[in-house]
């Protein structure tokens with residue numbers, strides 16, 4: 512378990528201090544895949560780096576498996592850091608070393624006996640699907656393969672926490688999915704806690720169980736991914752999510768149906784069996800036209816989005832929308848709102 516207790520990190524500036532992380536309190540359970548999202552400069556990397564002590568909290572405590580790590584120094588800090596792997600957006604591989612030598616590096620640094628190194632590297636390369644690339648140099652590898660080397664290297668010393676700093680941001684969508692699947696399988700196989708910084712909400716939807724949203728150094732919302740994505744409470748979170756979805760309807764459609772008559776419905780897949788729309792039509796004397804629909808999988812749970820127009824007398828439309836709101840996760844009214 513990783514606990515941040517009132518953690519702040521400030522950097523001295525010419526005229527005062529920059530509060531990169533501001534009084535953050537969070538719990539990240541063992542074995543979770545945890546997403547940290549937010550705009551650029553929100554403090555995500557700085558917070559992440561307090562876990563492996565690359566950044567020192569100005570105040571507050573970081574507690575990992577019951578141990579306050581703020582005070583670790585020398586040998587105990589070195590040993591603690593071996594439990595934590597990190598992967599980066601641009602992979603940070605040594606260009607003049609083969610794949611095997613890159614993965615060997617942390618094992619040598621940890622004084623693993625020579626006789627054990629080859630077997631361990633082979634095992635790691637097998638895990639990430641790169642057994643046949645061991646003698647290649649990074650320049651010959653694709654982005655996805657480079658990140659696989661990064662993952663093997665990060666896990667070399669049996670890390671039980673893996674920090675991922677925008678690890679898929681430099682990859683195309685297909686490669687992103689393959690790296691996320693690899694991370695998920697590693698999480699399930701070894702129970703490693705994974706913390707992912709990302710600006711891509713889709714990444715969080717795909718593999719994270721829990722998430723925190725950061726803004727200006729503070730956590731504005733945290734909890735289960737399914738709860739936050741389907742029903743965000745904070746205005747900034749709402750904006751972040753709606754920016755990641757593209758529901759812009761053609762202007763002629765908005766004019767035809769009327770901006771305020773167009774609503775976005777978010778519902779759990781399990782609610783799809785109820786005849787909600789047909790009941791709303793029957794009991795309120797309205798017409799409903801479907802303008803857009805899709806199913807997303809959030810932490811493997813199907814969540815539907817429907818954009819519909821509700822037509823009828825003002826009062827009937829309001830009643831129909833109220834009925835749909837009671838029966839689904841969330842209703843947003845007005846095409847310009849989503």
Ligand SMILES: Nc1ncnc2c1ncn2[C@@H]1O[C@H](COP(=O)(O)OP(=O)(O)OP(=O)(O)O)[C@@H](O)[C@H]1O
Nearest residue numbers: 522529530531549550551552553554555556557558
């Ligand atoms: N070593 C440092 N010295 C001074 N300022 C820093 C340092 N590291 C980070 N900052 C500042 O702290 C703030 C938070 O940076 P941080 O990198 O943690 O944000 P982020 O959310 O990870 O953003 P990004 O996604 O752009 O990396 C930024 O204003 C950044 O310029």
